[in-house]
Amino acid sequence: MIAAVIAPVLVLVGAAFCLVAAVGLWRMPTLYAxxxxxxxxxxxxxxxxxxxxxxxxxxxxxxxxxxxxxxxLLATAPIAAHLxxxxxxxxxxxxx
Amino acid sequence: MKRGLAVAAxxxxxxxxxxxxxxxxxxxxxxxxxxxxxxxxxIDLAFSLDGLSLVFALLITGLGAFVVAYAWAYLADDPxxxxxxAVLLAFMGAMLGLVLADDxxxxxxFWELTGVCSFLLVGHAHHREAARQAARQALVVTAVGxxxxxxxxxxxxxxxxxxxxxxxxxxxxxxxRAHPLYVPAFALIAVGAFTKSAQFxxxxxxxxxxxxxxxxxxxxxxxxxxxxxxxxxxxTDQALGDxxxxxxxxxxxxxxTMLLGAVQALRETDxxxxxxxxxxxxxxxxxxxxxxSFDASVKAVVVFVAVHALYKCALFMIVGIVDKVAxxxxxxxxxxxxRAVPWLGAAAAIAGLSMAGLxxxxxxxxxxxxxxxxxxxxxxxxxxxxxxxxxNALTVAAAAILVLRPFFGRAREPVARVSVGAxxxxxxxxxxxxxxxxxxxxxLIEPLVAAAxxxxxxxxxxxxxxxxxxxxPALFLSVVTVVAGGASYVAWRQWRVDGAGARSAGLGxxxxxxxxxGVARCAARVAGGLERIGATGIAGLAFALVxxxxxxGASEGVPMPDRVxxxxxxxxxxxxxxxxxxxVAVRARSRMTMLVAVGAVGVAVSVWFVSLGxxxxxxxxxxxxxxxxxxxxxxxxxxxxxxxxxxSRRRRWPVVVATLAGAAMTMLALGIVAGxxxxxxxxxxxxxxxxxxxxxxxxxxxxxxxxxxxTLGEIAVLVLALVAARAIARPPGEGRxxxxxxxxxxxxxxxxxxxxxxxxxxxxxxxxxNAPGGGxxxxxxxxxxxxxxxxxxxRAALARLRxxxxxxxxxxxxxxxxxxxxxxxxxxxxxxxGEVAGVAxxxxxxxxxxxxxxxxxxxxxxxxxxxEVRTCS
Numbered sequence: 001m002i003a004a005v006i007a008p009v010l011v012l013v014g015a016a017f018c019l020v021a022a023v024g025l026w027r028m029p030t031l032y033a034x035x036x037x038x039x040x041x042x043x044x045x046x047x048x049x050x051x052x053x054x055x056x057x058x059x060x061x062x063x064x065x066x067x068x069x070x071x072x073l074l075a076t077a078p079i080a081a082h083l084x085x086x087x088x089x090x091x092x093x094x095x096x
Numbered sequence: 097m098k099r100g101l102a103v104a105a106x107x108x109x110x111x112x113x114x115x116x117x118x119x120x121x122x123x124x125x126x127x128x129x130x131x132x133x134x135x136x137x138x139i140d141l142a143f144s145l146d147g148l149s150l151v152f153a154l155l156i157t158g159l160g161a162f163v164v165a166y167a168w169a170y171l172a173d174d175p176x177x178x179x180x181x182a183v184l185l186a187f188m189g190a191m192l193g194l195v196l197a198d199d200x201x202x203x204x205x206f207w208e209l210t211g212v213c214s215f216l217l218v219g220h221a222h223h224r225e226a227a228r229q230a231a232r233q234a235l236v237v238t239a240v241g242x243x244x245x246x247x248x249x250x251x252x253x254x255x256x257x258x259x260x261x262x263x264x265x266x267x268x269x270x271x272x273r274a275h276p277l278y279v280p281a282f283a284l285i286a287v288g289a290f291t292k293s294a295q296f297x298x299x300x301x302x303x304x305x306x307x308x309x310x311x312x313x314x315x316x317x318x319x320x321x322x323x324x325x326x327x328x329x330x331x332t333d334q335a336l337g338d339x340x341x342x343x344x345x346x347x348x349x350x351x352x353t354m355l356l357g358a359v360q361a362l363r364e365t366d367x368x369x370x371x372x373x374x375x376x377x378x379x380x381x382x383x384x385x386x387x388x389s390f391d392a393s394v395k396a397v398v399v400f401v402a403v404h405a406l407y408k409c410a411l412f413m414i415v416g417i418v419d420k421v422a423x424x425x426x427x428x429x430x431x432x433x434x435r436a437v438p439w440l441g442a443a444a445a446i447a448g449l450s451m452a453g454l455x456x457x458x459x460x461x462x463x464x465x466x467x468x469x470x471x472x473x474x475x476x477x478x479x480x481x482x483x484x485x486x487x488n489a490l491t492v493a494a495a496a497i498l499v500l501r502p503f504f505g506r507a508r509e510p511v512a513r514v515s516v517g518a519x520x521x522x523x524x525x526x527x528x529x530x531x532x533x534x535x536x537x538x539x540l541i542e543p544l545v546a547a548a549x550x551x552x553x554x555x556x557x558x559x560x561x562x563x564x565x566x567x568x569p570a571l572f573l574s575v576v577t578v579v580a581g582g583a584s585y586v587a588w589r590q591w592r593v594d595g596a597g598a599r600s601a602g603l604g605x606x607x608x609x610x611x612x613x614g615v616a617r618c619a620a621r622v623a624g625g626l627e628r629i630g631a632t633g634i635a636g637l638a639f640a641l642v643x644x645x646x647x648x649g650a651s652e653g654v655p656m657p658d659r660v661x662x663x664x665x666x667x668x669x670x671x672x673x674x675x676x677x678x679x680v681a682v683r684a685r686s687r688m689t690m691l692v693a694v695g696a697v698g699v700a701v702s703v704w705f706v707s708l709g710x711x712x713x714x715x716x717x718x719x720x721x722x723x724x725x726x727x728x729x730x731x732x733x734x735x736x737x738x739x740x741x742x743x744s745r746r747r748r749w750p751v752v753v754a755t756l757a758g759a760a761m762t763m764l765a766l767g768i769v770a771g772x773x774x775x776x777x778x779x780x781x782x783x784x785x786x787x788x789x790x791x792x793x794x795x796x797x798x799x800x801x802x803x804x805x806x807t808l809g810e811i812a813v814l815v816l817a818l819v820a821a822r823a824i825a826r827p828p829g830e831g832r833x834x835x836x837x838x839x840x841x842x843x844x845x846x847x848x849x850x851x852x853x854x855x856x857x858x859x860x861x862x863x864x865x866n867a868p869g870g871g872x873x874x875x876x877x878x879x880x881x882x883x884x885x886x887x888x889x890x891r892a893a894l895a896r897l898r899x900x901x902x903x904x905x906x907x908x909x910x911x912x913x914x915x916x917x918x919x920x921x922x923x924x925x926x927x928x929x930g931e932v933a934g935v936a937x938x939x940x941x942x943x944x945x946x947x948x949x950x951x952x953x954x955x956x957x958x959x960x961x962x963x964e965v966r967t968c969s
Contacts, residue, residue: 075845075849076845076849079841079842079845082839082841082842083839083841083842086839
């Protein structure tokens, strides 16, 4: 019964994070800030949705897959953010 | 040397075996063997050995043994010797097949194979432009003739009542000659024979083919391949001959060829080209003799084929040794070689006397028979003997040019002895001795000549071969010939040595080269036009065609589905994302935005595929999208960042065309949906997939089993495209790393993720036959892994990969999988299945592995280096 309550909440919160990230991507003034917002959409936004799926599903197979995807998101998103930030930093150095 | 002799033993053994069959064949037996080939179409690898085939087969294998031994020594310093010998032996097999084939389609196949081998041998020294050009010319001329031959043979088969068997066609001779297809069939077959046997006006390729290494010239371009046309005419003589068209075409073309070759031979200074033109004369003589086709001339054909093969092969080998010893083949610069290598001089003298047709050489017999035949052809009057005397007199002069001057001419300075290895010298000496031996003991070959002549005309004819036929008109003509030849030689010495004769390319060669250049110019113009239109223009043209097709189709009414299925929210959302992406892409000012927007369209479509249950499609789409975005990113680094105002204004037309094309595709999709929902084909595939193809993934079983031949064609095209792309745009080998060194974080992460991706690719490959995946998708995953590796700056790990080798290996595996069933008694591409530890294993899985290899190789080959910044500093 608890899962039936928690899962929709998790999915909604995840979706809300995605929406906020999208707004941030649109409104934030600098590249670093936009990068910060965009990176939240993956691990936090999509991650929460996936955790919700894992909680809701009674199938072990689905739960395992959802959690695996979360793990990969957590592992790759920071690297992508790092590369973007590094490239931006490099360019500033080149221009100065 | 021992290895050379061992290789030469292959044709020698075949020769011995054929010789052991000679007594039976001489008694009139015809040996037959049939290997089923395309039996359903009435085409088999049928072989028959009669007198005519036997004479040619003995020449091919006997001379082949000597040529191989000679070539082994001749090319001792050539790193490509093994290749040369291998092609020579392949040619020998093809040529044997040609003269033994009893099926017209098999004959055609062998005919073309000899042409391909000739191409490879002429182009042996492919680093030289002249050799490449000569090889191409010989191939194109003989291949065009080959196509004519195929058409002619098919008409012949039709005229004979639909049989492909040569012996059956010959039995229907009267029917063939009365058939309306007789004249076109004869004309096309004659074109085939004339191109192969270098008859006017197709003769020009033969002198140019002298760019081949001398052993190949000795074998293909004098003794065997160029006689294929003669063989074909002799073989079809019974079915097609004995009509006015046959006689006058052959006599006319042959006569012109004889004279042309004889005159041209005297204008050349390169010994090999002199030999080539004298070969053309000899081939012309043979064609004339076949044209008259009565008993005496048929006998003369058989004897003259052997005579010419022996002396010409010997002379070519001698010229090859001269080339090596003196370093030149220029007749004006060679003298007194007999003193340098006395035994070679003796061999050259014998072969030259045989060529000139002087007793007691074999050549004398050949010429006597030729004269008797031509005198006996009454319809020709005095013209044929006259042409023959002129051509033969000039041949005598050519023989003198080849032998007298280089070997026995007065040397300006003293000549030192030169030693030539026995390995190189043995073959021409043996052949020269044979020229003399057959002249002295002609009765040795009498039964063979009789059998061959009988099989040409189709009834037993008595043959007497002898050195002395008594004093008659033929002997008188011989005397005239020799005297006139001697006089021509004296005249040539004056003309040639004093004034240098200029050599110009003949008309045929000029027409040919002009045609080739014209085709190249046309192609360049088309390519240039396409380049000016640009990628957008070409895509626009393609889309415009789609629109035009739709408009044309719409004129017959647009079928509309009577009801639209349920529209889900996901359809609206995903479709909306795709539309927004497309609009953003069109309106964007920055190329980067454009790229991201296009990527969004692709991702939306992929997810749409997932929502409709097309997992395989979605995976492919997503992977291709990923690769394209990464490669395009690499390209963006060298393109201007922002789009200029004028460029964005130019985008209006593409938008209109693209929108119309989209509408057209929508109409098409609606039209398809309006039809029956499931076609019988998809029902069949779904039903048969697990039962017949041992797989539950229908997409995969269609790719690797039901429509595997299509897939094979597609991956072959992919491999070719890769080879071409790598040749045009060679990626920089040791390029400077872009930016200031790779990121440590990314590099470390790649170390962990790339192997994971590789394992995932392998997993998709293995499960692909029953679940979403398969070789194509798995290959794309590996390509993405390679791209990740490259993005992370781990270029060194990729540099060791050889994409072309991987792709070619994949293609090889796929082709192997396609033929494995043949060994299990199945048909081409039939799946062979077995069970290993309870798992069904079959050749389609091997084929899938091949597809995987091709995709990996092509993908990595096409994308690696695309992230490299190429600065032009």
